[in-house]
Every structure is written in C-alpha cells, then in structure tokens.
Amino acid sequence: MQKINLGNSGLSASRVALGVMRITKLDHKQAVNLLDSAYNAGVNFFDNADIYGDGEAEKIFGAALKYASFKRSDVLVQTKTGIVPGHRYDFSKQHILESVDASLKRLQLDYVDTLLLHRPDVLMEPDEIAEAFLTLQNSGKVRQFGVSNFNPMQVELLQQAVPQKLIANQLQLSLMHTGMIDAGLHTNMTDDRSVNHDGAILEYSRLHKMTIQAWSPFQYGFFAGVFIDNPKFPDLNAKLHELADKYDTNVNAVAAAWILRIPANTQVIAGTTNANRIAQVAEADKAKLTREEWYSLYLAAGNDLP
C-alpha cells in the first residue's frame, strides 16, 4: 500500500489506517488477528483515543500489539486526549500530561508516534498546551502532534503558540459526509450546500500541509450506520459496484479510494473489527479513480454540481 509523509513530518504512514474505537467487542485472540491482518495488508498506522471504551480500547490494542507478528517499531501508534467522560473538554496542561501517562500505561508503550487533541476545548489556553506539548516531546513520550475536529482558526490559535508543526486534523469525511467539499463547490451561491460549516478546512489543510485523517469513512450521518450495500443508497451502491468490477476490487476499497483521491495528503481511518474487511479496504490503491469517476460517485451520493 502507498504510504504518505504524514503532515510533512517525516513519519511514513499507510494511507489506510486502522481505528480501534470498536475493538472492545473483540477478545484478545481476535484483536491480535485483526492487527496482524491489517499489517499484512500494508497498514502500519493505528488510531486510538483515551476515551474509546473508557480506556478499554487502548488496553485491548496494547495487549494485542505485544502478541502481534510485527514489532512495535514497525508501526505508528496514535492516540488522542482532551475529551473527558461526561461530555466536556479539557486541554489543561495537567489533564493532557496525566491522560498521556494513563494512555501509555494502558497501551503498554513508552511513546506514541502522534497525539491528537480530540475535540476543540473552548476554554483552551494555547500557551498552556504548548507547555504540555514541550514536556511530552522532551520526555520522548510523543513524537508528533495534531488535532481533530478543529476548524482553521482553531488550528491557527493553537499553532501560533506551539513550537511543533501540527501535522494532522482528523475530521469526519466520507462519500456520505462531504460538507468540507460541498461548500467549496457551491461558493458564491445561496443554496444549503453553499453554507460553509467548516471554515474551508479542506483548503486550509492543503495550504498548511496538514494531513486530513478521515474518520467514519463508511458511515452516513453521525454513526447512523454503514452506507455500503445499504438499500437506502441504491445509486451510490450501484456506482460503487460498477467501479469495483472495473478495478477488480471491492466496494469498500472504492469508497476508500474516493477519499484518498482528495489531494490533502489524505488518510482513511477504517474502524472495522473484521480481519477480512480491513484487508479489503487496504486494496484502495487498486481503484485509480479518474476525475469523471470521482465526480460521478459524488453525484451518486445525492449531491449536485452547479
């Protein structure tokens, strides 16, 4: 599988990554099998967060990593901080430092390759975050830093204070969640799709060489379900199948390829817990979508073009 230079940081990450938010439903043996299958399919990047399963996902992932067929140093491990149970956000220095220590303990690791701030904290003090990042970098506990669900001005606010270049923004993006694309296509218009919900985050990320990590790549709505082979979306699925046949691959690979075709050094964070499915998604490189095919998928998903 193709690799990208993650946010120009020098970290070489597979374009398809495995997110382990849902790994808590697996037992240890199944979790090891999932990691091995991902790695054998070319996936070297794993996305965690402290809140997934209230820490359980990091524990299961960390234990599985110990028994996987590859070495820890062969892969990149990411986790996130900043959401605390009860739905509030805490980017205080104390919380960031304590939560990273707790994550490392659960993961049974000395360091994570990347740490993301999970969702914007309105009360954030960028200088305080900068102190936390410096401490984490100097102690070797975190190699690179990024954000998730941030708009461009929130990134700017943080970036002017932290010395490290923020390398990634993890955002919801899929064929059925295209707000950051719709607004750009409908610039200067007055219809619903012209409403700019994300502050031109796509263009901002490209301008600043921040990798967009697409979360929930196969879901519609906010965890409403999977659109792949879902009878609610007949046109989209017909097109996905047509292109899967053309490129001798599967529909998941085509839906992932559609995201990866967006030139923002994009990564797909697949959340499957199925060892066969991650191997299917990892075939995304096979679907070398033309411009016409990319736009036809966008239209088949129910969008329009001016």
Ligand SMILES: NC(=O)c1ccc[n+]([C@@H]2O[C@H](COP(=O)([O-])OP(=O)(O)OC[C@H]3O[C@@H](n4cnc5c(N)ncnc54)[C@H](OP(=O)(O)O)[C@@H]3O)[C@@H](O)[C@H]2O)c1
């Ligand atoms: N930064 C954020 O705010 C944020 C928010 C949400 C998620 N994330 C990250 O993004 C990752 C992916 O999110 P997600 O799990 O919602 O994404 P997803 O890959 O779109 O959805 C995966 C889920 O869909 C199911 N599924 C059923 N049929 C499927 C099919 N044909 N193809 C693919 N999946 C199918 C999977 O079941 P099986 O397991 O049986 O395959 C699994 O339960 C998470 O693990 C997490 O790391 C980040």
